[in-house]
Amino acid sequence: MAKLLVVDDEQSIRESIRMFLSEKGHMIHTASTLKEAITVFQELTPEVVILDIRLPDGSGLAALSQMYAFNPLSKIIMITAFQDMETTIEAMKKGAYDYIHKPLDADELEKAVDDAIANHREDTKTAVTQKCSEGYNKSEIVGKSRAMKEIFKMIGMLCQNRATALITGETGTGKELVARRLHLSSPCGKKPFVTFDCSAIVDTLLESELFGHEKGAFTGAVNSNPGKIQLAGDGTLFLDEIGELPLNLQGKLLGFLERKQYMSVGGKNVLNSRCRIIAATNKDLAQMVREKRFRDDLYYRLKVVTITLPPLRQRLSDINHLVVHFIQKTATDLGIQQMTLQDGCIERLKCHPWTGNVRELENIIVSASIQSRGSVILLDTIEDLLSNSRISHDQSGNSLSLSQVESRHIFTTLESVKWNKTRAAKTLEISLPTLRKKIKKYHLTPRN
Ligand SMILES: Nc1ncnc2c1ncn2[C@@H]1O[C@H](COP(=O)(O)OP(=O)(O)OP(=O)(O)O)[C@@H](O)[C@H]1O
Numbered sequence: 074m075a076k077l078l079v080v081d082d083e084q085s086i087r088e089s090i091r092m093f094l095s096e097k098g099h100m101i102h103t104a105s106t107l108k109e110a111i112t113v114f115q116e117l118t119p120e121v122v123i124l125d126i127r128l129p130d131g132s133g134l135a136a137l138s139q140m141y142a143f144n145p146l147s148k149i150i151m152i153t154a155f156q157d158m159e160t161t162i163e164a165m166k167k168g169a170y171d172y173i174h175k176p177l178d179a180d181e182l183e184k185a186v187d188d189a190i191a192n193h194r195e196d197t198k199t200a201v202t203q204k205c206s207e208g209y210n211k212s213e214i215v216g217k218s219r220a221m222k223e224i225f226k227m228i229g230m231l232c233q234n235r236a237t238a239l240i241t242g243e244t245g246t247g248k249e250l251v252a253r254r255l256h257l258s259s260p261c262g263k264k265p266f267v268t269f270d271c272s273a274i275v276d277t278l279l280e281s282e283l284f285g286h287e288k289g290a291f292t293g294a295v296n297s298n299p300g301k302i303q304l305a306g307d308g309t310l311f312l313d314e315i316g317e318l319p320l321n322l323q324g325k326l327l328g329f330l331e332r333k334q335y336m337s338v339g340g341k342n343v344l345n346s347r348c349r350i351i352a353a354t355n356k357d358l359a360q361m362v363r364e365k366r367f368r369d370d371l372y373y374r375l376k377v378v379t380i381t382l383p384p385l386r387q388r389l390s391d392i393n394h395l396v397v398h399f400i401q402k403t404a405t406d407l408g409i410q411q412m413t414l415q416d417g418c419i420e421r422l423k424c425h426p427w428t429g430n431v432r433e434l435e436n437i438i439v440s441a442s443i444q445s446r447g448s449v450i451l452l453d454t455i456e457d458l459l460s461n462s463r464i465s466h467d468q469s470g471n472s473l474s475l476s477q478v479e480s481r482h483i484f485t486t487l488e489s490v491k492w493n494k495t496r497a498a499k500t501l502e503i504s505l506p507t508l509r510k511k512i513k514k515y516h517l518t519p520r521n
């Protein structure tokens with residue numbers, strides 16, 4: 074049994090949470106305003122608080138700070154109808170334990186509360202707490218899908234430490250964007266962010282680019298040169314395309330990660346570094362380890378903290394927001410008027426397989442904005458651009474036309490829901506009539 078405080082201005086929400094959690098054997102107190110919440114909190118110091126963001130007399134974020142200052146051991150779970158990442162990160166940074174969205178899902182709520190209680194018990198044993206620092210750059214990572222909210226939570230939690238992080242995900246999913254955000258939101262955000270592209274050049278040069286070299290270290294080394302590690306100082310070193318790093322350098326990198334010490338090529342002195350490492354890859358490193366193309370010890374060293382970005386086709390609900398974002402961005406960057414979309418464009422975009430992910434979507438929207446006359450992007454323009462968009466590849470490496478990819482995607486979805494068209498349309502996030510049209514267009518029939 075635990076003591077819980079539920080803060081929400083809507084009585085129905087307070088009551089349903091109270092009933093639900095009392096049944097689980099907890100002692101529930103409620104409050105409907107910020108002021109009341111603080112008073113009850115200070116009186117009872119509950120183990121767990123479930124706290125709404127929008128309260129009649131102020132923001133739940135303010136209450137969060139006050140409660141946290143009074144008793145940092147309480148676990149505070151935010152609930153809110155604001156579905157944006159800014160609030161999520163803000164809340165996580167202020168020390169919220171978790172974050173759940175309205176409409177509340179009973180299982181999710183129960184899990185969050187159970188976790189929080191268990192965590193509270195652990196913490197009271199060790200009584201170690203750390204407060205997050207303030208100050209945060211405006212974000213440009215767009216996404217309101219559940220998958221992206223999880224990413225925002227991870228960023229909120231990770232930005233406060235300097236742990237090595239690995240970011241994985243298909244090409245164009247935003248790995249570099251996330252790496253930059255992690256850097257900017259971290260205590261070393263004002264320090265350098267230096268990218269080292271592991272796929273860039275031949276082995277020997279790669280080594281000197283990373284570790285630096287002394288004058289005369291090799292033919293052509295007429296001057297000594299600092300490496301990327303040195304340039305990163307106590308900022309962030311971003312190791313992009315880490316899966317491309319040649320094996321001999323993988324060993325050297327591991328040595329560096331373990332000791333944070335290195336020697337430049339041709340150098341005699343051991344140098345120290347304080348940089349934070351963030352690595353990214355679109356490769357399946359586990360598979361590369363099995364194939365002995367990537368060192369397992371380096372892999373385990375890197376993957377302790379992993380952020381995996383979901384492909385765009387698994388978060389189709391984000392397309393709408395991304396499109397609006399890219400239309401605005403294009404208008405500002407190119408000084409052109411802001412476009413609107415003809416009806417049906419978003420539905421059409423949701424049918425695309427997006428093998429190039431957000432980058433592919435961005436390219437399409439920029440091209441569409443430039444090509445369109447007037448202020449409306451026509452469905453035909455989108456259709457043309459999608460047909461000319463990057464050619465995808467099947468598993469044997471043969472290229473597929475985009476319509477082949479689309480028809481496969483729709484077929485696989487239909488098979489996975491046993492041809493229940495309503496469910497398939499929902500999964501694909503297109504309308505039922507659009508789905509019917511596609512089935513007809515591609516002559517799709519059930520496998521058996
Ligand atoms: N969630 C997002 N919101 C806004 N822009 C995004 C988002 N994700 C990606 N982008 C944009 O898409 C483009 C590609 O992103 P990024 O370069 O970070 O991808 P990546 O995962 O590093 O790709 P690659 O594996 O090919 O290097 C960039 O212009 C980036 O700004």
Ligand SMILES: [Mg+2]
Nearest residue numbers: 248249313353
């Ligand atoms: Mg990249």
